[in-house]
Amino acid sequence: MNYNDTKIQPLAYDAMKQMQLKLDNLAKPVKGLGRLEELADHLAGIYGTTTFNVKPRKCLVFAADNGVVKEGVSASPQKITAIQAVNMMKGHTAVAALAKAYECDVQVYDLGINADLHSPLVKEHKISYSTKDMLIEPAMTRQEAAQALQFGFAMGIKAFKEGNEVIAIGELGMGNTTAASAIVAAVLGKTGEEVAGRGSNISDERLKHKVDVINRSLARAGFTNQKIDDALKILSEVGAYELGAMAGAILAAGAMHKPVLLDGFLSYSAALLANLMVPGITDYMIPTHKSKEHGSQIALGALKLYPYIDIDMCVGEGSGAMMILPWLDGIKSVLDNMNTLQEMDFNFIP
Ligand SMILES: O=C(O)c1ccc[n+]([C@@H]2O[C@H](COP(=O)([O-])O)[C@@H](O)[C@H]2O)c1
Numbered sequence: 001m002n003y004n005d006t007k008i009q010p011l012a013y014d015a016m017k018q019m020q021l022k023l024d025n026l027a028k029p030v031k032g033l034g035r036l037e038e039l040a041d042h043l044a045g046i047y048g049t050t051t052f053n054v055k056p057r058k059c060l061v062f063a064a065d066n067g068v069v070k071e072g073v074s075a076s077p078q079k080i081t082a083i084q085a086v087n088m089m090k091g092h093t094a095v096a097a098l099a100k101a102y103e104c105d106v107q108v109y110d111l112g113i114n115a116d117l118h119s120p121l122v123k124e125h126k127i128s129y130s131t132k133d134m135l136i137e138p139a140m141t142r143q144e145a146a147q148a149l150q151f152g153f154a155m156g157i158k159a160f161k162e163g164n165e166v167i168a169i170g171e172l173g174m175g176n177t178t179a180a181s182a183i184v185a186a187v188l189g190k191t192g193e194e195v196a197g198r199g200s201n202i203s204d205e206r207l208k209h210k211v212d213v214i215n216r217s218l219a220r221a222g223f224t225n226q227k228i229d230d231a232l233k234i235l236s237e238v239g240a241y242e243l244g245a246m247a248g249a250i251l252a253a254g255a256m257h258k259p260v261l262l263d264g265f266l267s268y269s270a271a272l273l274a275n276l277m278v279p280g281i282t283d284y285m286i287p288t289h290k291s292k293e294h295g296s297q298i299a300l301g302a303l304k305l306y307p308y309i310d311i312d313m314c315v316g317e318g319s320g321a322m323m324i325l326p327w328l329d330g331i332k333s334v335l336d337n338m339n340t341l342q343e344m345d346f347n348f349i350p
Protein backbone atom coordinates (compact mmCIF):
# COMPACT_ATOMS: atom_id res chain seq x y z
CA MET A 1 0.00 0.00 0.00
CA ASN A 2 1.22 3.48 -0.83
CA TYR A 3 0.37 6.68 1.03
CA ASN A 4 -0.46 8.26 -2.31
CA ASP A 5 -3.36 5.89 -2.89
CA THR A 6 -5.15 6.79 0.35
CA LYS A 7 -8.90 6.95 -0.17
CA ILE A 8 -11.16 7.83 2.70
CA GLN A 9 -14.82 7.31 3.35
CA PRO A 10 -16.98 9.96 4.92
CA LEU A 11 -17.83 9.39 8.59
CA ALA A 12 -20.60 6.83 9.14
CA TYR A 13 -23.47 9.18 9.99
CA ASP A 14 -25.87 6.30 10.78
CA ALA A 15 -23.53 5.00 13.48
CA MET A 16 -23.11 8.54 14.83
CA LYS A 17 -26.87 9.00 15.02
CA GLN A 18 -27.27 5.60 16.72
CA MET A 19 -24.59 6.54 19.24
CA GLN A 20 -26.33 9.80 20.12
CA LEU A 21 -29.67 7.97 20.53
CA LYS A 22 -27.92 5.44 22.77
CA LEU A 23 -26.36 8.20 24.88
CA ASP A 24 -29.63 10.16 25.07
CA ASN A 25 -31.30 7.03 26.44
CA LEU A 26 -28.84 6.48 29.28
CA ALA A 27 -29.73 7.29 32.89
CA LYS A 28 -28.51 10.88 32.83
CA PRO A 29 -29.72 14.24 31.62
CA VAL A 30 -29.68 14.51 27.82
CA LYS A 31 -26.21 15.65 26.66
CA GLY A 32 -25.10 15.52 30.31
CA LEU A 33 -21.71 14.08 29.44
CA GLY A 34 -20.94 17.11 27.32
CA ARG A 35 -17.98 16.79 24.99
CA LEU A 36 -17.46 13.17 26.04
CA GLU A 37 -20.62 12.54 24.00
CA GLU A 38 -19.21 14.48 21.04
CA LEU A 39 -16.10 12.28 21.20
CA ALA A 40 -18.23 9.11 21.42
CA ASP A 41 -20.24 10.21 18.36
CA HIS A 42 -17.05 10.98 16.46
CA LEU A 43 -15.55 7.56 17.28
CA ALA A 44 -18.76 5.83 16.17
CA GLY A 45 -18.52 7.72 12.88
CA ILE A 46 -14.91 6.65 12.37
CA TYR A 47 -15.38 2.99 13.33
CA GLY A 48 -18.80 2.75 11.65
CA THR A 49 -20.32 1.12 14.74
CA THR A 50 -21.37 1.94 18.30
CA THR A 51 -19.60 -1.15 19.67
CA PHE A 52 -15.95 -0.34 19.13
CA ASN A 53 -12.91 -1.06 21.31
CA VAL A 54 -10.34 1.53 22.37
CA LYS A 55 -7.61 -0.95 23.34
CA PRO A 56 -4.98 -2.01 22.44
CA ARG A 57 -3.42 1.26 21.35
CA LYS A 58 -0.01 2.43 20.32
CA CYS A 59 1.86 5.72 20.19
CA LEU A 60 4.18 5.97 17.17
CA VAL A 61 7.01 8.39 17.94
CA PHE A 62 9.02 9.57 14.94
CA ALA A 63 12.44 11.00 15.76
CA ALA A 64 14.97 12.90 13.64
CA ASP A 65 17.32 15.84 13.73
CA ASN A 66 16.89 19.10 11.89
CA GLY A 67 19.67 20.94 10.04
CA VAL A 68 18.15 24.30 10.93
CA VAL A 69 19.35 23.96 14.55
CA LYS A 70 22.68 25.29 13.22
CA GLU A 71 20.94 28.68 13.00
CA GLY A 72 20.45 28.82 16.76
CA VAL A 73 16.64 28.48 16.73
CA SER A 74 16.31 26.00 19.60
CA ALA A 75 16.93 26.21 23.31
CA SER A 76 17.97 22.57 23.36
CA PRO A 77 21.21 20.94 22.23
CA GLN A 78 20.80 18.56 19.31
CA LYS A 79 22.00 15.51 21.23
CA ILE A 80 18.81 15.56 23.33
CA THR A 81 17.04 13.96 20.35
CA ALA A 82 19.31 10.91 20.54
CA ILE A 83 19.35 10.74 24.34
CA GLN A 84 15.57 11.05 24.67
CA ALA A 85 14.90 8.49 21.92
CA VAL A 86 16.57 5.78 23.97
CA ASN A 87 15.31 7.18 27.28
CA MET A 88 11.76 6.99 25.90
CA MET A 89 12.05 3.33 25.02
CA LYS A 90 13.38 2.69 28.54
CA GLY A 91 10.18 4.23 29.88
CA HIS A 92 11.54 7.45 31.36
CA THR A 93 10.24 10.36 29.24
CA ALA A 94 6.95 12.26 29.60
CA VAL A 95 5.14 10.22 26.95
CA ALA A 96 6.56 6.96 28.28
CA ALA A 97 5.39 7.70 31.82
CA LEU A 98 1.91 8.83 30.74
CA ALA A 99 1.55 5.89 28.33
CA LYS A 100 2.35 3.55 31.21
CA ALA A 101 -0.30 5.21 33.38
CA TYR A 102 -2.96 5.05 30.63
CA GLU A 103 -2.05 1.70 29.06
CA CYS A 104 -0.56 2.50 25.67
CA ASP A 105 2.40 0.98 23.84
CA VAL A 106 5.13 3.34 22.68
CA GLN A 107 7.54 2.76 19.80
CA VAL A 108 10.27 5.18 18.72
CA TYR A 109 11.39 5.19 15.08
CA ASP A 110 14.68 6.81 14.08
CA LEU A 111 14.27 8.50 10.69
CA GLY A 112 17.29 10.75 10.89
CA ILE A 113 18.82 11.20 14.33
CA ASN A 114 22.28 12.69 13.95
CA ALA A 115 23.99 9.88 15.85
CA ASP A 116 24.20 6.11 15.89
CA LEU A 117 22.09 4.97 18.81
CA HIS A 118 23.28 1.36 19.09
CA SER A 119 19.97 0.56 20.78
CA PRO A 120 17.83 -2.39 19.72
CA LEU A 121 14.87 -0.67 21.41
CA VAL A 122 14.62 2.11 18.81
CA LYS A 123 13.54 0.94 15.36
CA GLU A 124 15.98 2.35 12.83
CA HIS A 125 14.94 3.64 9.43
CA LYS A 126 17.47 6.41 8.85
CA ILE A 127 16.87 8.47 5.72
CA SER A 128 20.02 10.47 6.52
CA TYR A 129 21.84 11.84 9.55
CA SER A 130 19.65 14.95 10.05
CA THR A 131 17.91 17.03 7.40
CA LYS A 132 19.78 19.92 5.76
CA ASP A 133 19.59 23.54 6.95
CA MET A 134 16.38 24.87 5.36
CA LEU A 135 17.65 28.44 5.50
CA ILE A 136 20.37 27.59 2.99
CA GLU A 137 18.93 24.77 0.91
CA PRO A 138 15.92 22.41 0.81
CA ALA A 139 15.72 20.40 4.03
CA MET A 140 15.45 17.21 1.98
CA THR A 141 14.88 15.98 -1.56
CA ARG A 142 11.36 15.19 -2.80
CA GLN A 143 12.35 11.56 -2.75
CA GLU A 144 13.39 11.77 0.91
CA ALA A 145 10.13 13.55 1.72
CA ALA A 146 8.18 10.74 0.03
CA GLN A 147 10.27 8.21 1.99
CA ALA A 148 9.34 9.86 5.31
CA LEU A 149 5.65 9.92 4.36
CA GLN A 150 5.70 6.30 3.20
CA PHE A 151 7.49 5.11 6.33
CA GLY A 152 4.94 6.78 8.63
CA PHE A 153 2.12 5.40 6.50
CA ALA A 154 3.57 1.87 6.61
CA MET A 155 4.06 2.00 10.40
CA GLY A 156 0.49 3.24 10.85
CA ILE A 157 -0.94 0.45 8.70
CA LYS A 158 1.25 -2.09 10.53
CA ALA A 159 0.06 -0.86 13.94
CA PHE A 160 -3.58 -1.35 12.94
CA LYS A 161 -2.91 -4.72 11.29
CA GLU A 162 -1.27 -5.83 14.56
CA GLY A 163 -4.63 -5.24 16.21
CA ASN A 164 -4.36 -1.73 17.61
CA GLU A 165 -7.70 0.06 17.61
CA VAL A 166 -6.27 3.54 18.05
CA ILE A 167 -2.93 5.13 17.21
CA ALA A 168 -1.37 8.27 18.63
CA ILE A 169 1.38 10.19 16.87
CA GLY A 170 4.36 11.73 18.64
CA GLU A 171 7.73 13.14 17.63
CA LEU A 172 11.14 14.01 18.92
CA GLY A 173 13.48 16.39 17.14
CA MET A 174 15.31 19.45 18.36
CA GLY A 175 14.56 22.40 16.06
CA ASN A 176 11.37 20.88 14.68
CA THR A 177 9.08 23.70 15.84
CA THR A 178 10.95 25.93 13.36
CA ALA A 179 10.20 23.48 10.54
CA ALA A 180 6.60 23.03 11.72
CA SER A 181 6.09 26.82 11.86
CA ALA A 182 7.39 27.14 8.30
CA ILE A 183 5.04 24.35 7.16
CA VAL A 184 2.04 26.02 8.80
CA ALA A 185 3.04 29.38 7.27
CA ALA A 186 3.44 27.81 3.80
CA VAL A 187 0.11 25.97 3.89
CA LEU A 188 -1.84 28.92 5.24
CA GLY A 189 0.01 31.78 3.54
CA LYS A 190 1.09 33.27 6.88
CA THR A 191 4.32 34.86 8.09
CA GLY A 192 6.86 33.67 10.64
CA GLU A 193 5.57 36.30 13.09
CA GLU A 194 2.06 34.82 12.96
CA VAL A 195 2.98 31.19 13.50
CA ALA A 196 6.27 30.91 15.42
CA GLY A 197 6.43 30.27 19.14
CA ARG A 198 8.92 29.49 21.84
CA GLY A 199 9.38 25.78 21.09
CA SER A 200 11.39 24.23 23.88
CA ASN A 201 11.30 27.60 25.66
CA ILE A 202 13.52 30.14 23.89
CA SER A 203 14.11 33.74 25.00
CA ASP A 204 12.46 36.84 23.44
CA GLU A 205 15.65 37.59 21.57
CA ARG A 206 15.99 34.09 20.16
CA LEU A 207 12.30 34.09 19.17
CA LYS A 208 12.92 37.20 17.04
CA HIS A 209 15.81 35.40 15.37
CA LYS A 210 13.67 32.27 14.85
CA VAL A 211 10.97 34.34 13.13
CA ASP A 212 13.61 35.82 10.86
CA VAL A 213 15.01 32.37 10.01
CA ILE A 214 11.51 31.12 9.17
CA ASN A 215 10.72 34.13 6.96
CA ARG A 216 14.04 33.87 5.15
CA SER A 217 13.61 30.11 4.66
CA LEU A 218 10.12 30.70 3.21
CA ALA A 219 11.59 33.34 0.87
CA ARG A 220 14.41 31.02 -0.22
CA ALA A 221 11.80 28.39 -1.13
CA GLY A 222 9.70 31.00 -3.00
CA PHE A 223 6.81 30.62 -0.51
CA THR A 224 6.47 34.21 0.73
CA ASN A 225 2.94 35.66 0.94
CA GLN A 226 1.16 32.79 -0.74
CA LYS A 227 -0.58 29.55 0.08
CA ILE A 228 1.33 26.55 -1.25
CA ASP A 229 -0.72 23.44 -2.01
CA ASP A 230 2.01 20.95 -2.96
CA ALA A 231 2.56 19.06 0.32
CA LEU A 232 5.64 17.20 -0.94
CA LYS A 233 7.24 20.48 -2.01
CA ILE A 234 6.55 22.07 1.38
CA LEU A 235 7.91 19.03 3.20
CA SER A 236 11.05 18.89 1.09
CA GLU A 237 11.79 22.64 1.24
CA VAL A 238 11.08 23.47 4.89
CA GLY A 239 9.97 20.21 6.50
CA ALA A 240 11.31 17.55 8.81
CA TYR A 241 11.45 13.77 8.50
CA GLU A 242 9.50 13.24 11.72
CA LEU A 243 6.72 15.57 10.54
CA GLY A 244 6.45 13.81 7.17
CA ALA A 245 6.19 10.47 8.94
CA MET A 246 3.46 11.84 11.22
CA ALA A 247 1.52 12.96 8.13
CA GLY A 248 1.93 9.47 6.67
CA ALA A 249 0.61 7.83 9.85
CA ILE A 250 -2.42 10.14 9.75
CA LEU A 251 -3.15 8.97 6.19
CA ALA A 252 -2.88 5.36 7.41
CA ALA A 253 -5.62 5.97 10.00
CA GLY A 254 -7.90 7.32 7.26
CA ALA A 255 -7.12 4.36 5.01
CA MET A 256 -7.94 1.92 7.83
CA HIS A 257 -11.02 3.81 9.13
CA LYS A 258 -9.52 4.06 12.59
CA PRO A 259 -8.82 7.10 14.76
CA VAL A 260 -5.48 8.88 15.08
CA LEU A 261 -4.83 10.91 18.21
CA LEU A 262 -3.07 14.15 17.36
CA ASP A 263 -0.60 15.56 19.85
CA GLY A 264 0.74 19.13 19.85
CA PHE A 265 1.91 21.79 17.38
CA LEU A 266 4.16 19.43 15.45
CA SER A 267 1.22 17.11 14.81
CA TYR A 268 -0.93 20.04 13.63
CA SER A 269 1.67 20.87 10.97
CA ALA A 270 1.61 17.23 9.87
CA ALA A 271 -2.20 17.31 9.89
CA LEU A 272 -2.18 20.32 7.55
CA LEU A 273 0.12 18.46 5.13
CA ALA A 274 -2.04 15.32 5.30
CA ASN A 275 -5.14 17.38 4.64
CA LEU A 276 -3.54 18.95 1.56
CA MET A 277 -2.88 15.45 0.22
CA VAL A 278 -6.26 13.98 1.18
CA PRO A 279 -8.84 16.69 1.83
CA GLY A 280 -11.26 15.53 4.51
CA ILE A 281 -8.71 13.37 6.34
CA THR A 282 -9.37 15.68 9.32
CA ASP A 283 -12.47 13.49 9.93
CA TYR A 284 -10.16 10.76 11.25
CA MET A 285 -8.18 13.04 13.58
CA ILE A 286 -8.95 13.32 17.28
CA PRO A 287 -7.79 16.75 18.47
CA THR A 288 -6.69 15.67 21.93
CA HIS A 289 -5.13 18.78 23.42
CA LYS A 290 -4.23 22.33 22.54
CA SER A 291 -0.51 22.90 22.78
CA LYS A 292 0.76 26.06 24.47
CA GLU A 293 2.89 26.74 21.36
CA HIS A 294 1.95 30.15 19.88
CA GLY A 295 0.85 28.94 16.42
CA SER A 296 -1.50 26.26 17.73
CA GLN A 297 -4.74 28.22 17.38
CA ILE A 298 -4.02 29.28 13.79
CA ALA A 299 -3.28 25.68 12.78
CA LEU A 300 -6.19 24.11 14.66
CA GLY A 301 -8.57 26.80 13.41
CA ALA A 302 -7.55 26.11 9.81
CA LEU A 303 -8.13 22.40 10.40
CA LYS A 304 -11.51 23.20 12.04
CA LEU A 305 -10.52 21.09 15.03
CA TYR A 306 -11.56 21.90 18.59
CA PRO A 307 -9.23 20.26 21.12
CA TYR A 308 -10.67 18.64 24.22
CA ILE A 309 -7.94 19.44 26.71
CA ASP A 310 -6.18 22.77 27.24
CA ILE A 311 -3.71 22.61 30.11
CA ASP A 312 -0.72 24.41 28.58
CA MET A 313 1.20 21.24 27.76
CA CYS A 314 3.95 21.56 25.15
CA VAL A 315 6.34 18.66 25.70
CA GLY A 316 5.55 16.91 22.44
CA GLU A 317 6.59 13.21 22.14
CA GLY A 318 2.88 12.25 22.01
CA SER A 319 2.47 13.19 25.70
CA GLY A 320 -0.56 15.42 25.13
CA ALA A 321 -2.27 12.70 23.11
CA MET A 322 -1.99 10.36 26.09
CA MET A 323 -4.20 12.66 28.18
CA ILE A 324 -7.30 11.75 26.15
CA LEU A 325 -6.89 7.99 26.81
CA PRO A 326 -8.82 8.10 30.11
CA TRP A 327 -11.62 9.80 28.16
CA LEU A 328 -11.68 6.92 25.64
CA ASP A 329 -11.78 4.39 28.48
CA GLY A 330 -14.51 6.45 30.13
CA ILE A 331 -16.69 6.32 27.00
CA LYS A 332 -16.26 2.55 26.79
CA SER A 333 -17.20 2.15 30.45
CA VAL A 334 -20.25 4.43 30.09
CA LEU A 335 -21.49 2.33 27.16
CA ASP A 336 -20.78 -0.96 28.95
CA ASN A 337 -22.02 -0.09 32.45
CA MET A 338 -24.62 2.64 32.54
CA ASN A 339 -28.31 1.82 32.87
CA THR A 340 -30.76 3.00 30.27
CA LEU A 341 -33.69 5.12 31.44
CA GLN A 342 -35.92 2.02 30.96
CA GLU A 343 -33.63 -0.14 33.13
CA MET A 344 -33.77 2.28 36.06
CA ASP A 345 -35.56 0.66 38.96
CA PHE A 346 -38.51 3.01 39.53
CA ASN A 347 -40.07 0.60 42.08
CA PHE A 348 -37.02 0.86 44.32
CA ILE A 349 -38.49 3.94 46.07
CA PRO A 350 -42.18 3.32 46.77
O1 LIG B 1 4.04 19.44 21.30
C1 LIG B 1 4.27 20.64 21.18
O2 LIG B 1 3.40 21.45 20.90
C2 LIG B 1 5.70 21.12 21.38
C3 LIG B 1 5.94 22.48 21.49
C4 LIG B 1 7.24 22.89 21.72
C5 LIG B 1 8.28 21.95 21.76
N1 LIG B 1 8.04 20.64 21.62
C6 LIG B 1 9.16 19.65 21.66
O3 LIG B 1 10.39 20.32 21.72
C7 LIG B 1 11.24 19.98 20.63
C8 LIG B 1 11.30 21.08 19.63
O4 LIG B 1 11.56 22.34 20.23
P1 LIG B 1 12.58 23.33 19.51
O5 LIG B 1 12.60 24.53 20.39
O6 LIG B 1 13.89 22.60 19.50
O7 LIG B 1 12.03 23.57 18.17
C9 LIG B 1 10.68 18.73 19.99
O8 LIG B 1 11.37 17.59 20.43
C10 LIG B 1 9.22 18.72 20.46
O9 LIG B 1 8.85 17.42 20.82
C11 LIG B 1 6.76 20.21 21.44
Ligand SMILES: Cc1cc2nc[nH]c2cc1C
Binding pocket: 076, 080, 084, 171, 172, 173, 200, 315, 316, 317
Ligand atom coordinates in the same frame (compact mmCIF):
# COMPACT_ATOMS: atom_id res chain seq x y z
C1 LIG C 1 14.51 17.50 27.82
C2 LIG C 1 13.65 17.61 26.57
C3 LIG C 1 12.72 16.62 26.29
C4 LIG C 1 11.93 16.72 25.14
N1 LIG C 1 10.97 15.94 24.64
C5 LIG C 1 10.53 16.47 23.50
N2 LIG C 1 11.21 17.58 23.28
C6 LIG C 1 12.09 17.77 24.26
C7 LIG C 1 13.02 18.79 24.53
C8 LIG C 1 13.80 18.71 25.69
C9 LIG C 1 14.78 19.79 25.99
